Amino acid sequence: MTSSYASGVSSTPLLGDTIGANLARTVAAFADRDALVERASGRRWTYEQLADDVDAVALGLRDLGVVKGDRVGIWSPNCAEWVLVQYATAKLGAILVNINPAYRVHELEFVLNQAGIRTLVSAPAFKTSDYAAMIDGVGPKCAALRDVVLIGTPEWDALMAAGRADDPAVLTEIGRTLTADDPINIQYTSGTTGFPKGATLSHHNILNNGFFVGELCAYDEEDRVCVPVPFYHCFGMVMGNLAATSHGACVVIPAPAFDPKATLDAVAAERCTSLYGVPTMFIAVLNEPSLDDLDLSSLRTGIMAGSPCPVEVMKQVIERLGMSEVAICYGMTETSPVSTQTRAGDSLDRRVSTVGRVQPHLEIKVIDPETGVTVPRGTPGEFCTRGYSVMLGYWDEPDKTAEAIDAARWMHTGDLAVMDDDGYVSITGRIKDMVIRGGENIYPREIEEFLYTHPDIVDAQVIGVPDEKYGEELMAWVRLREGVPGLTAEALRTFCEGRLAHFKIPRYVHVVDEFPMTVTGKIRKVQMRAEAVDILALGDA
Template sequence: MSLSYASGTSAVPLLGETIGANLDRTVAAFPDRDALVECETGRRWSYAQLAADVDAVALGLLARGVAKGDRVGIWAPNRAEWFLVQYATAKIGAILVTINPAYRVHELEFVLNQAGVRTLVAAPSFKTSDYAAMIEQVRGRCPALDDVVLLGEESWDALVDDGRAGDPAALAAAGAALGADDPINIQYTSGTTGFPKGATLSHHNILNNGFFVGETCGYDAEDRICVPVPFYHCFGMVMGNLAATSHGACVVVPAPGFDAAATLAAAEAEACTSLYGVPTMFIAMLNDPSFGDRDLSALRTGIMAGSPCPVEVMKQVIERMGMAEVTICYGMTETSPVSTQTRAGDSLDRRVSTVGTVHPHLEVKVVDPATGAAVPRGEPGELCTRGYSVMLGYWDEPAKTAEVIDAARWMHTGDLAVMDADGYVSITGRIKDMVIRGGENVYPREVEEFLHTHPDVVDAQVIGVPDAVYGEELMAWVRLRDGAEPLTADAVRAFCRDRLAHYKIPRYVHLVDAFPMTVTGKVRKVQMRAEAVELLGLGDGPGGSGTGAAPASG
């Protein structure tokens, strides 16, 4: 009997250096090659120019008193300055706190305080979000925050000017004091207990994960990677930026936020060889009116991740986009993120029915959730992963860290999986109630706790229901206080708007007098989902036939 355990062997050793040292090596090897292209503004950087600007930002931060271990927040959509701040903080050992551009005041305040952010670099605004106004709203309630730098405004220009006038010896001294195991990044994941948790990652964690994602995609200095996925997430900053800079490749930023037409235009104009996205992004690109006019012949590979890929979408990505070597990745923020990945030579079936095999230098196993023992191959259980990629822990939350990382340093993912005889892993479900909406992870408890703040809500339970576009949508089952006026879905959304990120706002609302319960008093969400699918006419799985035209019921 073969157990569900696999380890990733590799002739390529792990990198034992900091992100700054790795970037310096790449700059020395490829000074004149393209490093970064921002399509919206037409700005471009060679590796030599990138190094000069990164060092200027790093010295500017040092001049403002930012030191090793200080937390620096970045709250902005995808733009070149985001990239510069990522590498500048790494060079001085400041811990970059990446903040979701969709966050509202409620979430921003929590993250700034939980991480103890001292310096916040932010875009003044993006789309309908007035970041500058929201920052002012919370600033008095965030005692650690003593410096705000707004991109494109005087404060940013002053920081860069200070850095250009700074002493390079100070930056070299700061870099010499760093180690590869130092924490360098805090990424917030939606919390199962009401608020997000800050996964704390080291140079060693994310540099190596980016490097081996790039190795698995076959990257070299000739590659040009189109990155429409957000930088604030590991998909953008690790699988995109660090995979590129560790190989001398170029990052192409199509637009500040995802735009199908802009992404296709960027891939054509910059002759991109690789393209990233969650399945909904690829669906949008394939259906964009401009698709047929684009020359995507340079495309070779790419990554699809975030949620399962429908087989027809994968076929079209390979056939119509020319991405014959496209890969599927599986991971989580807490593991830097990638643990398994399909390979270029894998069959179409394996690329749509599995998430590949274990990554180099990592271990994965599937265990019985009750006993922790590895199950035989072919049997379901909880997927666990161990190795260089496992986070240092949740920032300032040792008890929550201990809930997911056991004494042997295995990260318990909460995902149900099956490993086949050849070591390919399929994700079959989730132990936790996480909802994946368009590639965004949403934990219902966070939304439930927020709904409880509504004066008329006695109790709320949130579930995921099938959706043809996003994979899943949120549905709130709500109990109202006696005598309260019935709440419509529009009223609930209005209550959430400006306080929760858009992807956490329930699309459907169902008013109930009671929830289905187990004998022991636990809410039966499995039964709720089954009833919801029937109630809304959504079919029986992701991509069900229902359109969800009725946004509220009860």
């Protein structure tokens, strides 16, 4: 019987570059081609112009005293300056610390101190968040913090001017002191309890992951990639920026934060060939009234990731958006992020029922979480991955690193998966999300997929809630089509009876306008479970 193990064979070698060296090679090949477009301001950069501005930011940071190994925080929604800082810190060998734009004061203070951030580059404000005021409030409590530079202010202009006055040859000298295995990025992963952990990633980790994501999307210098997903997450800065720049493609920033109309307008105006998003973003784009009035014929591919894609959504993405080669990616921040990806020729069924096959140069396996033994194909277990993509570790937390990465350097993801005979992987949920009702193991994903077939349901999420008799019961949170008055638990039960096993039929139904989400568009089931206890008055259970 074949075991649930696969390795990614590839004739394309891994890149041994630093990010700065890889960008220089792209600039030399495609100097006059578009590299970056920011729709909100109308600003545009060719690769040559991008390289000049990256150097100016790098030298400006150096004038502030930033050296190799120093941590530089970036706290901002998507903008061109975010991209400049990403590549500038890489050229200096400084470690870029991505700070979630949704963070409040106590979270900002934690990250500034935990990473020991020396210099913070920040937007002055965004939406209702006054970043400058929050920084003023926590600054005195952060011992390592020396400099704060606010984007779009005289401070930023001064940094750029100082950098332009310096000799770029200095960066060439610095480049000779850097290696591909140096830490270059810290990304904080939201834990279910306590403070987040800082996944520490190297040039080698994220440059190669971006490159091979781009390879499997068949990117070249003709591609234009619309990136409405946040840069502070791997989806934006690795699968977006690094996938594009390692192939000479252009990054298009449609708006500072996701907006379905701005996204579609950017695709049409810039003739984008690729569009990124989580399923909820694609649902919003498909429901945008202006969709059918726009010429989106340039689209051929894109990436959907973050959570499983409903069948109907995938069909519409292919038919209405023309993304015939759209890829599904699966991974986590700790693995740079992508471990598996569908290929352009994969069937619709493969793209909605699986997360693809192992990425080039990586290994994956599915194990029994109790024994650690690799299970036979077709048997569920915990998904593990090993290879160039696995993080260096959690910043300054060796014990937590050892809990996640075993002695053989396998990353234990905590995700439940099944590998089929052809090596395709299906993610069936989180080990912690699995619902155990009266001794029956229930995987919410299966029920969610079934609920999408209900004519009135636009989106559905299933969670386990406490129950005195069975230990746990099922609760469905649903979003309904516009104009539908409501949906009772009894009506949903009638719809499910005879089509789902009785123990898989949700006992409770909660109709919502939207689900609690992270900034990256992932559903926060932890928060849903907490709210459900109050909604259903299950405190005693």
